[in-house]
Amino acid sequence: MGKIPAHRSAVTLRDVAEQVGITASAASMALSDSSRISEKTKTLVRAAAAELGYVPSSAARALRNQRAGAVALIVPNTTRHVFGHSYFMHVLTGVSSVANDRDTQVLVSTNSDEANGLAAYERVMRSKSADGAIVTSAAVTDPYVERLSQSGLPVVLIGNFPYLPDSITVGIDDVAAEAAITRHLIQVHGTKRLMHVSGPLDHQTAIDRRDGFLAAVAEAGLLESSLVIEGDFSEDAGWQAVRSLGQGIRDIDGIVFANDDMAFGGLEALTDQGLTVPGDVAIVGFDDFGLSRLTTPSITTVSVPAEDLARVATERLFDIIDGVSDGPAHQHLPVSLTLRSSCGCVPKGAQPHR
Amino acid sequence: MGKIPAHRSAVTLRDVAEQVGITASAASMALSDSSRISEKTKTLVRAAAAELGYVPSSAARALRNQRAGAVALIVPNTTRHVFGHSYFMHVLTGVSSVANDRDTQVLVSTNSDEANGLAAYERVMRSKSADGAIVTSAAVTDPYVERLSQSGLPVVLIGNFPYLPDSITVGIDDVAAEAAITRHLIQVHGTKRLMHVSGPLDHQTAIDRRDGFLAAVAEAGLLESSLVIEGDFSEDAGWQAVRSLGQGIRDIDGIVFANDDMAFGGLEALTDQGLTVPGDVAIVGFDDFGLSRLTTPSITTVSVPAEDLARVATERLFDIIDGVSDGPAHQHLPVSLTLRSSCGCVPKGAQPHR
DNA sequence: TCGTGGTGCTTTATCGTTAAAGCACATCCG
DNA sequence: CGGATGTGCTTTAACGATAAAGCACCACGA
Structure with a gap:
């Protein structure tokens, strides 16, 4: 060798x-x-x-050039619980691939030590360990994220942050997407009594998806016969939501879960109660980060292009670092509906293997 | 603006x-x-x-102290295909948590752009961007990993690398684990005609798991009625392996897949052919990184403590960086069997929810 | 013949931090 | 009362890379 x-x-x-x-x-x-x-x-x-x-030597270069040659991928600690693992992997993959093309290192910073009053990721930026940061899925009201995005340091947020209009964001149109999949349930499968299990409503994503559901239901004149239950994006919350209705669940013929994890939890609860999916109840999820394809029945969902979001966000970040400041402050990437078995589109077990 | x-x-x-x-x-x-x-x-x-x-300033400190204050998590591009996303996330979580306690940054280096003949992760180390590295390699013979581990730089490998006896490794005993779960199938469920679908046999993990299967089968005197098919750890390989037997699959009453992805693929193929699991065939997987819990039936598997492996490896790495060189060169962490429905242990749908 | 303009290097200075050596001034002890 | 020891800072130098300025040297035109 x-x-x-x-x-x-x-x-x-x-x-x-x-x-x-x-x-x-x-x-x-x-x-x-x-x-x-x-x-x-x-x-x-x-x-x-x-x-x-x-x-x-990267250190000598960084010191002399005043440029670290690295970008940070920041994950506020709340995120781990709120989003599944696979989402983050997709984001990391996207960030890495763009960074790699630019000979830039990727630094992953989760936030666990707030000991000295500074969030870990604020230290990363202030110590100039990274030239910029991608922040993924923070809560609506994370003061650190707010401060970071207003610090003047190059930062791109993945998601939607209407409360931070000056920030640069890359996301999807959650309202439109949730409305579209709800319409699918109503128009294609004829569901009339719908339930929505939302995410935690201090997250913009959860708010937007709920609003999309409500808009679609309202435009079909089904608002009266619909209900919304707040969950927290966890499998367990989906399970609880279905259980919480008791026998009342039998009046529902369609459930729109705000993500796939909750849809899976709901699916288990429905099956436990002897209800068939999609026979008795048609259900849909949101995200398509892996899980929804694996379940039986497989879950119809909105495919979120997480890797592309990360890729676009990182390219945007490099532009900002390089002083190129054109391009829209807020970008939306298109999503697609992935039709599977849980809504009744694809017969159970009939999905092509490859 | x-x-x-x-x-x-x-x-x-x-x-x-x-x-x-x-x-x-x-x-x-x-x-x-x-x-x-x-x-x-x-x-x-x-x-x-x-x-x-x-x-x-991290750069000034790094330059002056000759210490980057960062560790690298190195993921050769082959690894990502071989192990899934979830494995990697568990490892990242483990590495991060230990690094965080030491006020150290985590740098993730995935793609190996061999543009200038140096793998990306070799550049990371040589440029002193990181003080040490955790390597999650899969292949038996990655020349870059070999060189890296022999370079004298602090490196800890996750997995088993018998061809690199001088390296520091943290892994599990794949042979013993696969033997144990195979024995479970034989002794508890009375299977007599067993098949093993292995990983790619240029990967140590695949070799070891196959050897474990063979050992258990041999000690039960079932070697004659058993067979091994080589797969590649992908869902599709599991599907193909089952299909490749044609009607011959009906002679098999137990399948030991070398990981959960292949077990899921195999499960689909079996179901397609009208065979029930575990009724007609009992199957087991390996890994327990997420998927095996979600399928119907859920898959009995070996739970690999990926996060703990990463945690132990990272602690070991810091020891080496700090000049503490005691502790065993090769460590094995214990694994546990997670009994679910696919082998017949837990009635379908009867798994407790939480 | 002198100046003007390349060419091809060297010297110098800087980025921010920190270990080591230096240097006043105070205090203590024999 | 003079050398030894302490105290509290400053000066210096170095980590490695790299812009900017400096300086020989040669060639060419007027």
Whole structure:
């Protein structure tokens, strides 16, 4: 193996320069292809750098250039409980791929130590460990996020934050999406007595999805026969919501869950009570981060392009870091309905395998 | 839209020192509680630092101290396909929590862009962006991982790497675990004609699990009536494996899949063919990263403590970084069997909700 | 012949932090 | 009362990279 020799101590630019017989400055200029360095020297320097396995010290570069060469992916601690794991993975994948193209490191910062009054991610930014941050799914009223987005540091939020109109955000139109899938239930499957199990209503996402449901129900004249129960995006909340109606659940013929986890919990509760899905009750979820495809019946849902959201947000972030400030402050990416078995669209077990 | 924030430039230690009327060095000593600084000055410095919102520059510190204050979580691109998203999330959670306790940043390096012949994660280490790395590799022979672990840089591998005896690893005993769950199928459920769908056999995990299966089958004298099919840990491979037997599948009464994804794929294929699980065939998976609990029937599996593995690995990494070099080179954490419906232990639909 | 303009490097200074050495001044002990 | 020890700061230097300025040297035109 050992094509590249094992190095006891790190190779610095000086080592490279010395081997060529010039100063570190000249070597630096050579590697950055300066016009003030002869082609011959450039070739020599490049060869020496390759031979010695020179990799610039990120700390020295960061200090000198006042640029960390890293972006932070910030996850306020509440998020872990509120959103599933897979959502975050999709986001990380998106951020990573864009960052990679820019030779930038990705730093993941969750918030657990608020010991010194500063959120962990505020420290990350203030210490200049990262040049900018992607903030994912914060609560409506997270004061740290608010301060961060108003600090003047490059920050892009994933989601919708009407309370922070000056921030840069990339999200989806939750209202329209939830309205669309509700309409699907009403128009295609003829459901008339609908229930919505919402997320925690201190999250904008939860509010918007509820409003979308209500809009679709209202426009169909079904507002009277509908109800909303507040959940918290957890599987258990979906289960509880269905249980809480007791026998009253038999009057419902369609349930719109604000996410897939709750839909799965609801599905279990319905099955426990001897109700069939979609026979007795048609249900739909939201997110499509993995779970909804696996259940029996599989759950019809709104596919949220999490990875794309992250990708677009990160590209936006780099623009801001580079001083390019055009582009809309608030962007919405399109979503699609993924029709499966739980609403009655696809016969149980008939989904093509691949 | 371009308003200039109050904190235009960052607060440096010099700003703090100037406000107190001393030099930056003295301020530095004050903040590190040096005995050569008077209590009065220390108090003043601390107050000024708090007032100005001073946060040390990570780059300057890293350069001066020759320590980045960050660890890297390295995920070779093959790993992501082999293990799912959830595995990775558990690992990230574990690494983060330990790193957070040590005021250390977590840097995630996934793609290996081999543009300049150096894997992305080798650049991370060589550029001193991180003081050490946790590597979640799967393949038996990743030359970059090999080189990294032999470079002398602090590295801890999650998994088992018998071909790298000098490396520090934290894993589980795949052989024993797969043998145990196979024995469960044989002894508790009386299966006699067993199939194993393995992972790709250039992965140590796949090899070990297969060997565990074979050991258990051999000790029960069932080697003759058993077979092994090589898969690749994907859902589709599980599906294909079952299909590939044609009607021959009806001679099988127990299938040990090397992970849950393949078990789910196999479950679908079995159901498609009109076979019931666990009635006609008892099946088990491996991992328990989320999926196996969601399916119908839920899948009996080996629970891999991914978060704990990551936590232990990270603690080990910090020890190495700090120069503490005791502790075993190769550690195994215990696993547990999670009995669900697919083997026949728990009646379908009878699992307690919480 | 002198100046003007490249060319190709070296010198210098800086980013922010911190260990080590330096230096006044005070205090203690024999 | 003079050397030793302490106290509390300042000065210096270094971590590694890199812009900017400096400086030889050569070539060319007037």
